[in-house]
Amino acid sequence: MQQAIKQLHRAWDGFQKVGHGFPRFKKFGQFKSLLFPQFKQNPVQGVHIALPKLGPIPINTGNRPIPSGFVVKQVRIINKADIWYANVNIQCDVSVPNPMPHGHPIGVDVGLSKFLATSDGVLVKSPKFFKVMQSKLKLLQRRLSRKKKRSKNYEKQRIKVARIHHTIDNARKDFHFKQSHALCDAGDMVFMEDLDYRILAKGMLGKQMLAEGFGQFRAITKYVCWKRGKFFGKVNARGTSQECPECGATVKKDLSVRVHHCQECGFLADRDVASGQVIRNRGIESINTAGHVGIQNAYADGLPGTEISQSRSKSKNRKGATRKFLK
Structure with a gap:
């Protein structure tokens, strides 16, 4: 319900300030998702997800629990081809630098x-x-x-x-x-x-x-x-x-x-x-x-929740200077 009001205000601001058309009612079949913007506690409980006004709903998590140190910010329920999905957004206060040029x-x-x-x-x-x-x-x-x-x-x-x-x-x-x-x-x-x-x-x-x-x-x-x-x-x-x-x-x-x-x-x-x-x-x-001597990569090692994940890329200590390519 909060998201519906927010979308209405956004459409009205777009009509008055941006120049979009007058806000219209959604036609049948056009509203394919609904958003729950906030939670007091973790809604994922085992094989159920607890949603406001709906209660616990059985889901298939694929054995992927919420990692420790992360907080559930919002959940979007999406309907694709008569199949329902729950898109869970989690947040952790960490800073991950962008990769620098190196290697092959x-x-x-x-x-x-x-x-x-x-x-x-x-x-x-x-x-x-x-x-x-x-x-x-x-x-x-x-x-x-x-x-x-x-x-x-x-x-x-x-x-x-x-x-x-x-x-x-x-x-x-x-x-x-x-x-x-x-x-x-x-x-x-x-x-x-x-x-x-x-x-x-x-x-x-x-x-x-x-x-x-x-x-x-x-x-x-x-x-x-x-x-x-x-x-x-x-x-x-x-x-x-x-x-x-x-x-x-x-x-x-x-x-x-x-x-x-x-x-x-x-x-x-x-x-x-x-x-x-x-x-x-x-x-x-x-x-x-x-001038780039040595390599420093940002990997997930040591971040909250990584103790239960299987990363394809393992952090390794690289020695030596970055390759210099000649034209």
Whole structure:
């Protein structure tokens, strides 16, 4: 109830000050979440969560209790495809510094022919989750279009379509997280192109761009790098596929040419791998690693609640100076 009043005030301020439209009532099916902004005590009690006005509700915590030293700030209940989720936000008063540039750099080039190609020569094909489920989704959507809206059969069929989309979304997000951790396993610095994928999604290949979710993958990679103490950076994307990573010469080629062959220095490589190497070189140029002696990474060791978590990245004492890269 507090959140509903807050949303009403925010909508009214947006109407008067920002220039948004007049506040409207939510239509049927548009209110898919509710927020509980504060709690006197920890609402998660074993396999139940205690919510105001609702009481204890059984949940599947996945054997992840609230860590000691953390406080539950708010809980948002979300309905996705007729499945209810509880998003619990916890807080701990600690300061975690951002990772500094160090170690082995990796340039990542994403595309439609191959999901990603790294500067180390790793090529990953896209599973194409949407394309695999497209025929089944097409059939369910055709059946939905023949139902009378707001009827019980319409709602049953709508949930079937929503669950297909939910399955595709979960599979794609799981794939993005696994690839992000694989990049962090391979290097200490990850560089990607600074592209606006919303503009690319409006082109001729917009459907394929949206199905791959490159914007989500970049955001997840940035989060995983911060979590594991790896440095993440974005570089200028202009002309990365038209530049030679060895000599810097311009090598013009269209999309049909999948091999990079420089006439100046004779460098021969896969087009996407060469683009990843150009991204890596631009990332190295954009940072200044001179003067960084030794490595200091921020890990979760010693923070409250880490005694029950299994971290993929263990803190290690690194000796020696940071590598110096020559152009």
